[in-house]
Amino acid sequence: SLAALPLELVSHVASFLDGIDRLNVRAVCKHLRDAIAASDFEVDTIILNSADDKKKEVGNLRNRLNSGLTYIRRAFSGSKQLKTQGYLLIHFGSSLHFRTSVFVEDVEGVISTRQKLFHKIRAQHLRLELIDFATFPIKKIEELLGACEFDQISMSTRSGTLEPSVLAFMHRYSHKRLTLEMHDRILDMPTLLALPQLHFLTVAWGQLEFPKSPNWNKEKHALPERDLLELVKQRHASIFLPVNMENERDLLEILMVVSASDIAQHVTLKVFLPLLRRFLSLVDCEIINGEVDDINQIRPSEFVFKSHQYMPLITHGNAQMSILKCSASHLAYGSVRYYQIGITNPIDHVLLSSYWC
Numbered sequence: 001s002l003a004a005l006p007l008e009l010v011s012h013v014a015s016f017l018d019g020i021d022r023l024n025v026r027a028v029c030k031h032l033r034d035a036i037a038a039s040d041f042e043v044d045t046i047i048l049n050s051a052d053d054k055k056k057e058v059g060n061l062r063n064r065l066n067s068g069l070t071y072i073r074r075a076f077s078g079s080k081q082l083k084t085q086g087y088l089l090i091h092f093g094s095s096l097h098f099r100t101s102v103f104v105e106d107v108e109g110v111i112s113t114r115q116k117l118f119h120k121i122r123a124q125h126l127r128l129e130l131i132d133f134a135t136f137p138i139k140k141i142e143e144l145l146g147a148c149e150f151d152q153i154s155m156s157t158r159s160g161t162l163e164p165s166v167l168a169f170m171h172r173y174s175h176k177r178l179t180l181e182m183h184d185r186i187l188d189m190p191t192l193l194a195l196p197q198l199h200f201l202t203v204a205w206g207q208l209e210f211p212k213s214p215n216w217n218k219e220k221h222a223l224p225e226r227d228l229l230e231l232v233k234q235r236h237a238s239i240f241l242p243v244n245m246e247n248e249r250d251l252l253e254i255l256m257v258v259s260a261s262d263i264a265q266h267v268t269l270k271v272f273l274p275l276l277r278r279f280l281s282l283v284d285c286e287i288i289n290g291e292v293d294d295i296n297q298i299r300p301s302e303f304v305f306k307s308h309q310y311m312p313l314i315t316h317g318n319a320q321m322s323i324l325k326c327s328a329s330h331l332a333y334g335s336v337r338y339y340q341i342g343i344t345n346p347i348d349h350v351l352l353s354s355y356w357c
Contacts, residue, residue, distance in 0.1 A: 010035035011119075015042065019096030022117050033116070041118035043093030046150065048141060049129035050086055088136050090144060092121060100144070102135055110144060120147035127154045130183060133162070138169045152177035156204070158184040161191045171196045186241070189227050193234065201231070202240040225250040232257050232267055240268040248279035251341070258345045259319035267343045276323070276339050283314055319345040 014036050017025060026036040090098040090110065096117070100106045126148070131141065142148075153176055170178060174196035183204040186192075195201070222242040223231075231239060232254055245251060251271070258265050271279075273287075280286050283303040304315040314321045322342040 007031070007035055007038065011039040014039035018094075019092065019117070022096075026116065036118070037116050038119050041092065041121045043096075043121065043123050045091075045093065045125045045127060046121070046123045046145070046148070047089075047091040047127045047129060048131060048144070049089050049127075050132045050136070086132055086135050088131065088144075093123075098144075107140065107144065111146070114144075114146060120149070121145070122149040124151050125154065126150040126152070129154075129156050130158055133166050138163070138165045142169075150176070152179070152199075154179045154181070156181040156183055157187065158182075160185050160188050162187065162194075167191070167194050186221065186223060189223075189230075192227070192231060195234070195236075197234065198236045198238075200238045200240075201236050202238075203242060205242075228267075228269070229254055229257065232265070235261070235263055235265070237264060238266040238268075243269050245269060245271050245275055248275055248282060251275070251279050252282050255316055255319055255321055255343055258343045259317035261318075261345050265343075265345050267341075269341050270326075270338050271341055272338050283316075285312075285314065317345075319343055 010032065014022065014025065014032075017036075017039075022036050022039075022041075026033040087099055087101045090100070092098075092114075098110045098113070100110045126145075128141070153170075153173055155170070155178075157180070170180075177199045178196065179200040179202075180195065180198055181202050181204055186203065222244045225243055225245045225247055228239070228241060228243045228245075229250060231241075254267060258267060277287060283305075284301050285303075285305055302316060306313050306315070311322050311324045314323070320343070322344075324340040324342070325337070326340050327337045
């Protein structure tokens with residue numbers, strides 16, 4: 001039987017067990033409990049996120065229990081302190097779930113239970129979703145994770161800034177595939193400039209007001225065009241942000257910066273027709289009968305125009321710009337036509353049409 005095998009061998013076998021099996025096996029005897037505690041645990045994804053409200057979390061918990069998943073409960077009291085201070089959800093893969101409040105005994109309870117189920121965990125993806133780092137400092141997050149290895153990190157935030165300790169954490173793992181998504185509002189520019197090089201910097205587009213909406217707030221929902229240029233110079237691999245793009249020469253400068261980049265970069269932004277017309281005049285193109293066309297077919301130009309499937313492409317050096325016509329329908333202000341610009345270097349780095357409106 002497994003109980004008769006050496007601890008190291010049983011721990012290796014235990015590394016292939018999911019959360020439910022770990023709970024069941026460790027209940028057999030002390031030898032297997034020790035083997036489970038000494039084993040590694042491998043999952044696809046680890047997710048940590050702050051619950052928005054107690055009602056929503058009760059629904060999430062019910063769904064998980066009904067699906068047969070194991071949910072290890074911590075801090076389920078209905079105290080006023082818990083409701084006001086918030087709590088954190090931790091998902092180790094699809095079968096092991098924790099919930100903790102900020103109270104020391106609850107955090108220590110989660111850590112103690114985790115230590116009984118595995119020694120080290122490895123995941124392809126670590127997701128830190130909308131965590132209130134003022135309530136749950138990044139140091140506490142790392143304590144909850146314990147010995148943890150991962151290949152990529154996705155983070156999302158809804159505040160206008162990040163704690164210095166969070167920025168330090170991001171820099172410490174800047175060699176990983178690191179992405180950041182902003183909800184509700186854009187981070188302030190000093191914080192954006194303090195970020196390490198990211199694989200992808202974007203916003204939660206579905207949760208932001210659309211330009212020309214009555215609720216549109218350019219200070220909250222969009223970057224000034226010169227700020228986008230500075231972020232492109234920070235050498236992030238991919239950027240897709242709302243921008244107050246008013247100067248066609250700034251758009252041209254972004255194209256030039258990406259063209260001269262010695263790393264693979266991709267920038268996506270949305271612009272409206274007046275700006276696009278002014279920009280096209282700078283690169284010897286114009287809109288004819290609703291379509292972008294080349295008006296310089298004779299003299300040499302540093303800009304090369306060609307039509308690709310359903311979108312025009314403008315090439316400059318190592319960079320290529322796609323122009324995709326889009327529209328958005330909103331009850332508050334009707335249908336709005338805009339153009340989605342994609343700038344990529346090298347030209348074959350990203351299929352520009354892969355970015356949808």
